[in-house]
Amino acid sequence: MSLLAVRRLFRIQRVVIRYRLDDLLFALPLPWWLLAVRFVLPWRWIPRRKNELTRGARLRLALQDLGPIFIKFGQLLSTRRDLLPEDIADELMLLQDRVPPFESEKAIALIESQLGAKISQVFTRFDVAPLASASVAQVHAAQLKTGEEVVVKVVRPGxxxxxxxxxxxxxxxxxxxxxxxxxxxxxxxxxxxxxxxxxxYDELDLLREAANSSQLRRNFEGSTMLYVPQVYWDWCRPKVLVMERIYGVQVTDLATLADQRTDMKKLAERGVELFFTQVFRDSFFHADMHPGNIFVSTVAPWDPQYIAIDCGIVGSLTPEDQDYLARNLFAFFKRDYRRVAQLHIDSGWVPAETKLNEFEAAIRTVCEPIFEKPLKDISFGQVLMRLFQTARRFNMEVQPQLVLLQKTLLNIEGLGRQLYPELDLWSTAQPFLERWMRERVSPKTLIGNLQSQVEQIPHLANMTRDLLERLSQPHAADPPPPYSNRGDHWALRLIGAGLLAGGVVLATAHTQSGDELMAFSAWPAVLMLVAGLYLVVRR
The missing domain is CATH 1.10.287 (Helix Hairpins)
Structure with missing residues (x-):
């Protein structure tokens, strides 16, 4: 272990003692033997000072002193007002864009070093005082020589x-x-x-953020739901990013949003729709959507549009993960706990030997009390916590590739409920998910997939030609042919039999299941049956 890591441990300990964060720990319902530890901690023998900071302020300042990893943790917590006391949530909100800035002289020196030019050579105007400051970087307002109003983002040194x-x-x-x-x-x-x-570490590379911003901007080009500012690539470097300056209302400024008569219900619903559009349509989602990175346009309050900045962290899902999540959401909100349990087993999240009936009963025990409330009152954060309580019994595994998605979902839910407490997340998401599932197995999509397979034909033809040339001109050093013609015919017939069996299973599920999602399996079933029949009867 490095000396720096050891020093960092002592630094963390000093911060905990300085802000008396142990008070927050010992305020929890702990076992008596843990509570007894407080009597042997030397710093707790020192009398408390008068006019001490509140617990929320102490926690905020401690996270702020500990640096970017801890600040980002506080940013996530600040969106969960349903899980935190109000005084702590109010203080943690200050971490979103009001982290103390570093010296402007250092920022200017770093910008000039990265751009290879003086500030006056690139910008007509450059504001020395930072416009905003966050955990990893701070931004300065400026104007390019060509007249565009921009912001210059620079990574914190060290x-x-x-x-x-x-x-x-x-x-x-x-x-x-x-x-x-x-x-x-x-x-x-x-x-x-x-x-x-x-x-x-990816977030420290501002060229990656610039690329993410450009991609997200293309995904929502011309959209009335989301606007992403333009990136000026000529002036972007690994530690400096120059992009269009936006003018909007911070999404947490509820008073200003109300003064301009913003349609808060539509704004909250659009936030949910944006999340599901990014996850399921694009498989490319902004994964750092805390309120400090989200603004609302002032152009049309009756038809509100979000403005997203800081695309340093983005996530994506595989088609398998997308399909799994969509089916789980449908089954969960229909209270089809058996299907939820089966999907967990099929996806490998729980061991294959898990008893389906027992797992279904455990999920029902966790979820049924929640559904006694209206859907609009259901907190996904609470559902996740309750579901994790079943993990110990059934060895349910957390999938690391979904951590960003879970974090983003918590951000979106916390933000939506803050904007419009009556938000019904499910009624907003259901039409989109139903449409997405239909499109996945529609003839148009299947034809598109077939087209992508056809594009591989030239490559396969070259591979086949090379194989035939090697077979027609055998050499002593060559390995024996991988199969005979007769074996090839039998292999094709076995594949055909497998396709026939799969088609029968899908067709049976389609006719017997009442699940709306299973209705989308008709086209794959037909294709599998036709392809399997052809391979079995061909000569």
């Missing part, structure tokens, strides 16, 4: 060593947890930390 030492301790804690606790192993803490390591 972050990598701090992040490296923090991650070293996180890896140590994760490995210890995996070694000592079977429950912890189910959560894959080492994989989660490794995934977060990649994410936060």
């Amino acid at each position: 972050l990598k060593p701090i992040i490296g030492s923090d991650l070293a301790w996180l890896f140590i804690l994760a490995k210890i947890a995996e070694r000592l606790s079977a429950d912890a192993r189910l959560l894959h803490p080492v994989d989660v930390v490794a995934d977060y390591e990649k994410t936060i």
Whole structure:
């Protein structure tokens, strides 16, 4: 372990003592033997000072002092007002865009070093005072020589060593947890930390953020739901990003939004629709959607449009993950707990030997009390916590590739309920998911998939020609042919039999199941039956 990591541990300890964060821990309902520890901690013998900061302020300042990893954790917590006391949530909101800035002289020196030119050579005007400051970077308003109003984002100096030492301790804690606790192993803490390591280092590369912003802008080109500012690539570098300056109302400024008569219901519903559009239509979603990165346009309050900035963290899902999530959501909100249990087993999230009936009963026990409330009152955060309580019994595993998605969903839900407490997340998402599932198995999509397969024919033809040339001119050093013609025919027939069997299973499920999603399996079933029949009867 490096000396810097050891020093960082002592730094964390000093911050905990300085802000008396142990008070927050000992305020929890802990076992008596843990509560007894407070009497042997030396710093608790020191009398408390008068006019001490509130607990929320102490937590905010501690996270702020500890650096970007801890600040980002506070940013996530600040969106969960349904899980936090109001005084703590109010303080943590200050971490979203009001982190103390670093010296402007350092920012200017870094910008000039990255651009290879003086500030006056690139910008007509450059505001020395930062416009906003966050955990990883700060931004300055400026005007290009060509007249465009822009913001210049510059990475904080000296972050990598701090992040490296923090991650070293996180890896140590994760490995210890995996070694000592079977429950912890189910959560894959080492994989989660490794995934977060990649994410936060990627965020330090502003060229990656510029590319993400450009992609998200293309995905919503001409959309009335979301606007993404333009990137000026000529002035972008690994530690400097120049992009269009936007003018809007911060999404948490509810008073201003109300004054301009913003349609809050539509705004909240559009936030949900944007999330599902990014996840399911594009498989490319903004994964750092805390309120400090989201603004609302002032152009048409009756038809509100979001403005998204800071695309340093984005996520994507495989088609398999998309399909799994959509089917789970449908089954979950229909209270089809057996289907939820079966989907978990089929996807490998729980061991294949799990007893379906027992797992179904456990899920029903967790979820049924929640559904006694109206859908608009159901908190996904609470559902996730209750579901994780079943993990210990059934060895349910947390999938590291979905951590960003879960974080984004928590952000979106917290934001939506803050804008419009009556938000019914399911009624907003259901039409989109139904349409997406139909489109996945529509003839148009299947033809598109077939077209992508046809595009591979030239490559396959070249491979076949090379194989035939080797077979027609055998050489002693060549390996024997992989199969005979007769074996090839039987292999094709076996494949055909498999397709026939799969087609029969899908067709049976289509005719017998009442699940709307199973109705979309008709086209694949027909294609499998036709292809299988052809391979079996062909000569």
